[in-house]
Amino acid sequence: MSEAGGVRRLKAGSSPHIAASLTARGIMAWVLAALAPSLLWALWNMGTPALLVAAGSLTGAVGTEFAWNAIAKKRHTLGDLTAVLTGVLLAMTLPPYTPWWMAFAGGVVAIGLGKMLFGGLGWNLFNPALVGRAMIVISWAGVLALQPNGGWFRTLGMEGVGELDAVSGATPLGLAAADRAAAGGYGFQTSSLYGDLLFRNLSGSIGEISAALLIAGGLVLVAVRIIDWRIPAGYVGTMAVLSAAFGGDPVFHMLAGGLMIGAFYMATDYVSSPMSPNARLLFGVGCGVFNALGRFFGSMPEATTFAILFMNGLAPMLDRAFVPRTYGWVSRSE
């Protein structure tokens, strides 16, 4: 036999011998890029306080993942960018006047309790960023309910709504809930807020600054198939329908609060959402149902966090319930 290559030993390896270029890191980079406009717009408008929150949350999340791997003597995993994404997402769910150390603690809890304790990437049942946020909401509810008083941060400008001063600086959703409780209807014109909510809402969390930017980023993620349209569509659609059914203004309820962050960036988290197409649609619908129930009948106007966390818990069940049919298996009972 020819000597030229005959004795040469080569690396073997299983088929397939090529792989798609999209890696986990690439996926996270896409999501971060989609979030970047909202984040940057928020930092530009809110300034240092927002920057401190973001820095605290990121340091908490990334530092915890680094420390955990170092202590457990595991391979470092920061390169996959998932901890970075968790840190950014958590920051975006917090108001800009959150103390930086609280954001930091949220980041630590998000990664430590929400992710590493379950076994790291891929094994967590709940969305880590929301675990971090839930911890903050429960531990320091009073702080999050506070609103800024002037200076670096302007309160929501709602022209023609005189009573606003009485509830100085509340979020639009808080206002809506308070007014409904008092009078059974809105005390202000919800449609007058559309512009603010879409482009420059300064009274919510960092990530709520512009529903328009969030939607644009989310639609890009859907278009490049990083996320499945079924989850946001099920979520937002259900919210709109139920808001109308409960006597609310569906447009207002779609734009206000953390719904767009939740629907496009939180509920779509791969690890804590179901995988089969039908299960995903139902998961989105479920998020919408619980979010609407929380908003209209719960004590907390911002129910996004708990709606998604609750559905996270149901995700494994949904996946079991919607196993797709295998090719050639005409009936599953066969």
Add this chain to the structure above:
Amino acid sequence: MNLAYVRFRGGVHPPEHKEATEGRVVVRAPVPERIVVPMSQHLGAPNEPVVAKGDRVRRGEVVGSVEAMVSAPVHSPVDGQVAGVVEVPLAPGLRSRAVEIVPDAEQDLDSFVTLERSEDVKAVVRAAGIVGMGGAAFPSAVKLQPPQDMRISTVILNGCECEPFLTADHRLMLEQPERVVRGGRLIRDAVGASRVVIGVEDNKMDAVEALRAVAGDDVEVAALPTRYPQGAEKQLIWTLLGKEVPKGKLPAATGALVHNVGTAAAVADAVDRGKPLIERIVTVTGAVARPGNYLTLLGTPVSALIEAAGGLVEPVGRVVSGGPMTGFALGVLDVPVTKGTSGITVLRADQVPPEVYGDQPCIRCGRCAEACPIFLRPYAIGIFATGGDWSRAEEAHVLDCIECGCCAYACPTSRPLVQLLRRAKQAAMLKGAKQ
């Protein structure tokens, strides 16, 4: 010829990389110094050598055969002298006895010992040693005798060549469309079917035109969406006939019989010219100096074929026998080209997926399931296999996996899904065998 332009569910579309060789006219690879004819170049019982050391053999003469039903004899591709019966490595883990032949210095590659004439196409196909040339290497004569209760109405010729890099079938359809069409008619008549459809992916429209130009009214040529694995039997039948092969049944249960276009051409050669299967077109491509399509004598060492293509271009990542999606990586290059060798794909180091270290996490993105043309849940089966939970893997229908590799290709964390699925399949089959 209005076939519905439908797409099968699942699949992936890797970069095609066909440009390197799709324009290269088929040329003959040189006669190597040694020819090694393995006794097992097909699925089924291996042949017994019928020649011994020192024997003179002629091109086309049988050098190995066996009585078994599922088998295909092997012939010498050259005039020469038998140097001995040796053992050679084939696919990883597989070895075969082989007849080693030293070719004469003078070769007449235009002639060969012809097959015995017969009216029975199946007998000729068997005597010619024809096997599925798309890579599966199942003896074609066996396929031509479907079970009594199954009526074949449509013969499908598979000209999809959906694997990236490979262009051997493309060149065959382009350069010798008559042989392909003739083979299709012969197979149709042999099984009593009424219809022949040649399915070609639409990234080869020139081949579609070439085939249509010679097809006449009785042979349909369908351009199909380019998407891997369009050339897999089940997906091809779905696209062309809109039927699923029921689980556990032969494709023939849908009334369809699928043969590769190369196989059809070999059938035409066997029937019309009495030619046994002693050579085939092999695409040699990727990181070699002169990528191309080479008419190669079976038994030519891959190393000699690579030399014919100008040698490797370093640094080499993997040398794959077949295409990158389902081919197997060669550990050494002195393995012979066999009937099922559709190509040699040399991948550069940077084209090969990263070495998988440890347990790559599943991020539950669902891409593997979306890519699976059998609608399995590779992520779940992968996790069952990691934990050794074979019964749950089986409940998740791992035995239906066609090992197309779409799941692992799509996985963003490079989980070794095909390896895990194979392991689960083997475990499930072992369990089945014990019961």
